[in-house]
Amino acid sequence: MQEAVEIVSEKGLNALTMSTLSAKVGVTEGALYRHFSSKNELIMDILNDIFLETTSQISEVNSRKQPNAAKLQQIMENQLFIFKQRPAIANLLFAEEYFLTNHDIKILIYSIINTIQLYIQEIFEAGKNNGEFKNHIHPRHISLMFLGTIRMLVMNWKLSNYQWDLPIEGQVFCQNLLEIIEEKNFNQ
Amino acid sequence: MQEAVEIVSEKGLNALTMSTLSAKVGVTEGALYRHFSSKNELIMDILNDIFLETTSQISEVNSRKQPNAAKLQQIMENQLFIFKQRPAIANLLFAEEYFLTNHDIKILIYSIINTIQLYIQEIFEAGKNNGEFKNHIHPRHISLMFLGTIRMLVMNWKLSNYQWDLPIEGQVFCQNLLEIIEEKNFNQ
DNA sequence: CTTTTGTAAGTAAATATTCACATACATGCA
DNA sequence: TGCATGTATGTGAATATTTACTTACAAAAG
Numbered sequence: 001m002q003e004a005v006e007i008v009s010e011k012g013l014n015a016l017t018m019s020t021l022s023a024k025v026g027v028t029e030g031a032l033y034r035h036f037s038s039k040n041e042l043i044m045d046i047l048n049d050i051f052l053e054t055t056s057q058i059s060e061v062n063s064r065k066q067p068n069a070a071k072l073q074q075i076m077e078n079q080l081f082i083f084k085q086r087p088a089i090a091n092l093l094f095a096e097e098y099f100l101t102n103h104d105i106k107i108l109i110y111s112i113i114n115t116i117q118l119y120i121q122e123i124f125e126a127g128k129n130n131g132e133f134k135n136h137i138h139p140r141h142i143s144l145m146f147l148g149t150i151r152m153l154v155m156n157w158k159l160s161n162y163q164w165d166l167p168i169e170g171q172v173f174c175q176n177l178l179e180i181i182e183e184k185n186f187n188q
Numbered sequence: 189m190q191e192a193v194e195i196v197s198e199k200g201l202n203a204l205t206m207s208t209l210s211a212k213v214g215v216t217e218g219a220l221y222r223h224f225s226s227k228n229e230l231i232m233d234i235l236n237d238i239f240l241e242t243t244s245q246i247s248e249v250n251s252r253k254q255p256n257a258a259k260l261q262q263i264m265e266n267q268l269f270i271f272k273q274r275p276a277i278a279n280l281l282f283a284e285e286y287f288l289t290n291h292d293i294k295i296l297i298y299s300i301i302n303t304i305q306l307y308i309q310e311i312f313e314a315g316k317n318n319g320e321f322k323n324h325i326h327p328r329h330i331s332l333m334f335l336g337t338i339r340m341l342v343m344n345w346k347l348s349n350y351q352w353d354l355p356i357e358g359q360v361f362c363q364n365l366l367e368i369i370e371e372k373n374f375n376q
Numbered sequence: 377c378t379t380t381t382g383t384a385a386g387t388a389a390a391t392a393t394t395c396a397c398a399t400a401c402a403t404g405c406a
Numbered sequence: 407t408g409c410a411t412g413t414a415t416g417t418g419a420a421t422a423t424t425t426a427c428t429t430a431c432a433a434a435a436g
Contacts, residue, residue: 011288013285014285017424017425017426018425018427019426027382028383029427030384034381034382038427039427095285096346097200097201097202097286098202098285100202101203106347110347136367141361142364144344145336147336148337149333151339152332153336156301159294159297159298173329173332177329177333179324180324180325181368205391206392207391215417217392218393218416219415219417222415223415227393
């Protein structure tokens with residue numbers, strides 16, 4: 001699974017075939033089928049790992065006692081750091097088109113993104129309730145914009161051939177968003 | 189080209205093969221090669237059409253004499269309406285992964301998205317300069333968030349099996365964003 | 377001795393692309 | 407009008423390659 005993620009990171013999802021994977025691992029294709037009944041199962045296992053890793057990281061950040069603005073900044077930083085180190089994860093999470101034909105994978109990606117969005121949404125909700133953020137923001141909308149920003153950043157970063165630092169740029173964006181929605185006279 | 193777009197709209201980018209396309213058009217595969225030297229050329233021709241259509245529409249909206257907020261709303265509405273009617277266009281524009289291996293197509297998609305973002309950015313810039321939007325927004329950041337929101341909306345819409353109306357939901361999001369950045373005491 | 381894990385060599389289907397050949401049709405010429 | 411010629415457009419069959427996956431058999435390990 002690690003080698004598979006590496007292939008996707010380096011050469012994109014299309015380069016991940018049972019043939020290239022077996023070559024990279026150093027076994028025959030048949031050997032792969034001893035461990036994964038199909039290529040889809042392999043991908044779904046990887047997606048499940050990503051799911052667990054991501055949600056555990058977000059909920060860890062969420063459990064810390066600190067302003068909600070700080071939580072959001074840390075989540076974006078963590079997430080972009082992961083994408084920076086293993087771009088494959090962005091490829092897989094945002095490749096809904098690629099799996100349009102496969103119902104199971106579509107459902108899985110859907111639930112992953114949905115879960116992440118709900119986490120973010122709750123943070124905005126909490127910040128709105130304790131007066132940290134302005135009262136007229138809509139947590140559901142802002143959280144989707146938050147994720148959309150991450151996605152667009154990653155896409156631009158890739159299209160620019162990784163010429164700038166993803167996490168740093170992400171911090172700038174996050175600060176800008178927070179500036180707009182933060183209540184000026186808020187004190188913890 | 190129209191039939192190709194339809195295939196992508198209905199069954200995704202992976203379903204677009206010279207075989208399926210020729211079957212849909214009602215000719216043989218060889219006939220397709222009388223008009224397009226390769227599959228990539230076909231896709232690039234389609235992308236170029238999308239490019240022209242999109243930018244002409246945006247600049248038409250931009251030339252109207254009206255508040256910048258209204259321009260943004262109209263652009264989002266137009267764009268989501270196009271995506272609603274021909275989801276393929278979203279597939280193609282946002283399929284950077286798919287074309288990771290093809291340099292020409294990557295460059296083309298890059299320039300399309302870049303151009304669109306610059307248009308949006310200019311509108312935010314104008315709104316900032318004439319006091320319509322708050323002074324501390326960053327046009328480059330906001331425009332990227334604007335596009336990210338559109339993209340995320342389209343993705344959610346697809347993953348939800350088109351269960352809600354895309355343009356209407358887009359309007360709600362747009363109004364929310366504008367509420368946050370609009371200067372309250374602004375009068376044209 | 378049984379289960380796990382591997383190999384080598386296949387499979388059928390799909391892929392983009394090409395080729396020799398056929399038809400349709402407009403234009404130019406007698 | 408009647409005929410030749412060139413070009414655009416199509417056919418049908420074949421190409422080599424790649425794809426995910428399978429099967430018969432062997433080694434290894436507990």
